[in-house]
Amino acid sequence: MRKAFKYELCPDGETKKMLAKNFGCVRFAYNHFLDLRQTAYATDKTSLSFVDCANMLPALKVEFPWLKEVDAISLQQVLKDLDQAYKNFFNGSGYPKFKTKHDHNHSYRTQVINGNILISENMIRLPKLGWVKFRNSRPIEGEIKSVTVSRTNTDKYFVSVLCEVAQPIPLPRIDKVVGIDVGIKDFCVTSDLEHIENPRHLRKLEKKLTSAQKDFSRKKKASKNSRKARLKLAKIHERIANQRKDFLHKLSTRLVRENQAIHVEDLDIKEMMQTHYLAKDISDCSWSEFNRLLEYKSLWYGRTFTKVDRYFPSSQICNECDYQNPAVKDLSVRTWVCPQCGADHDRDENSAENIKKEGQRLLAAS
Numbered sequence: 001m002r003k004a005f006k007y008e009l010c011p012d013g014e015t016k017k018m019l020a021k022n023f024g025c026v027r028f029a030y031n032h033f034l035d036l037r038q039t040a041y042a043t044d045k046t047s048l049s050f051v052d053c054a055n056m057l058p059a060l061k062v063e064f065p066w067l068k069e070v071d072a073i074s075l076q077q078v079l080k081d082l083d084q085a086y087k088n089f090f091n092g093s094g095y096p097k098f099k100t101k102h103d104h105n106h107s108y109r110t111q112v113i114n115g116n117i118l119i120s121e122n123m124i125r126l127p128k129l130g131w132v133k134f135r136n137s138r139p140i141e142g143e144i145k146s147v148t149v150s151r152t153n154t155d156k157y158f159v160s161v162l163c164e165v166a167q168p169i170p171l172p173r174i175d176k177v178v179g180i181d182v183g184i185k186d187f188c189v190t191s192d193l194e195h196i197e198n199p200r201h202l203r204k205l206e207k208k209l210t211s212a213q214k215d216f217s218r219k220k221k222a223s224k225n226s227r228k229a230r231l232k233l234a235k236i237h238e239r240i241a242n243q244r245k246d247f248l249h250k251l252s253t254r255l256v257r258e259n260q261a262i263h264v265e266d267l268d269i270k271e272m273m274q275t276h277y278l279a280k281d282i283s284d285c286s287w288s289e290f291n292r293l294l295e296y297k298s299l300w301y302g303r304t305f306t307k308v309d310r311y312f313p314s315s316q317i318c319n320e321c322d323y324q325n326p327a328v329k330d331l332s333v334r335t336w337v338c339p340q341c342g343a344d345h346d347r348d349e350n351s352a353e354n355i356k357k358e359g360q361r362l363l364a365a366s
Contacts, residue, residue: 001300003165005140009124009149009157010133018129019149019157022070023106026078027099029067032060033082034096050083071127073116074108081109104153104234111146119144124159134159141165153234170302177261179356181314181348182290184281187251189348191356196251201243202284209236244286252293256303263359264291265314265351266307306359314354315347 011019033053040046057075061067067075085096110117110127118125122136126147142165150158179191187198202209212233219226255262269288273279291307298305308314316328323340327333334347 001165001167002145002162003142004160004162005138006158006160007124007137008135009159010135011129011157015129015132016157018070019151021066022074022108022128022149023151024101025067025070026074026108027101027106028064029057029060029075030078030082031098033079034098037082037086050079053079053082069128071108071110073110073113073127077109077111104230105151107148107150109146109148112144117144117147119161124161126159132159152238154231154238168300171257173302174258174260176259177263177356177360178255178259179263179352179354179359180255181265181352181355182267182285182287183348184278184285186348187285188290189346189352190255191349191352193349195348198285199243199247200281200284201240201247202280205236205240209233209240212236244284248286248290248293252290252297255294256297256301259303261304261306261359261363262294262298263306263308263355264294265312265355266310268310304363306362308355308358308362312354312358314351314358317350317354318343318345319350319353319357 033048033056036053036056037048040048054076057079082096085093089095116125116127119140120131122133123131124134124147125131126149140161140163142163144161144163146162148160148162150160152158177191180188181190182188184198186195188196190196212229216226216229216233219229267287269282272282275282295305297303313324313329316324316326318325318338318341320343321338321341323338325336325339328336328347336345336347337343338345
């Protein structure tokens with residue numbers, strides 16, 4: 001399996017200039033060949049492949065000699081990325097878009113060829129850049145396959161090292177199974193009746209965020225003060241994202257360690273986001289990312305992860321007698337009493353228990 005190790009780069013002034021050139025060159029190559037592919041199809045309905053574009057690249061370097069100053073492998077890689085973007089489009093994703101230089105997030109990827117990428121303690125050797133210092137926060141495992149260098153909108157540089165590693169040793173088998181019902185008031189409720197508080201990272205910093213946005217909007221465009229205000233705003237967004245990521249990783253890791261099987265609901269989050277008065281809170285929760293983390297960590301450590309159908313009425317069914325109460329469809333109903341067996345139900349706790357039962361049923365049927 002492949003695993004990425006991400007570190008913060010500490011480039012000096014000259015290295016930053018070279019990185020800026022590389023970011024600009026891969027963006028130029030991507031836009032140039034995207035335009036060629038669009039023109040070729042519009043003119044005579046022909047489609048250019050990756051091989052066709054790669055064969056044109058040497059001539060492009062002659063026409064624009066500054067393309068030779070950067071990592072040649074990264075230019076080849078961006079053509080593969082463009083080709084993959086077209087394949088994704090034909091599989092249902094959006095049409096490839098031109099990249100703008102005004103975007104403050106930049107990156108390029110390069111491959112390992114003939115030992116061109118090496119790591120020694122807190123230094124990494126990258127093509128055309130030489131040895132660059134980085135914050136070596138954890139040891140790299142396995143064989144290096146590729147490296148992605150990126151710059152965030154807060155002017156930080158990162159290097160992500162993709163390695164081929166051995167499959168992690170599965171965790172010891174346990175007999176505990178859990179169903180998880182996500183929400184807004186509580187981030188999630190488990191079938192063990194554990195209520196995990198929603199940290200509401202965005203809401204907690206919303207006043208600072210609003211103030212920074214107003215400050216940025218009032219600055220003269222492209223001025224020094226505008227750049228300072230943009231950086232301040234970006235740092236608040238980065239802090240929110242980092243807090244959210246930290247919370248999701250810690251919670252997902254704990255749940256995977258404590259349970260042999262994890263069952264969640266396959267929510268249609270895109271549709272739920274259409275409810276505008278809830279959209280901000282739903283976005284802040286990042287349920288899709290939470291499920292993604294649970295899924296791949298379960299796969300790594302020998303756990304079972306199951307998604308229950310989104311149309312399964314988990315909130316409406318009594319987990320004691322299986323009576324379905326249509327009145328509970330209203331989200332304002334937080335507690336209810338089963339008309340058939342008289343059991344008292346907390347909406348979320350009952351839903352989590354039903355998700356657990358349905359997940360176990362799906363496992364047994366598979």
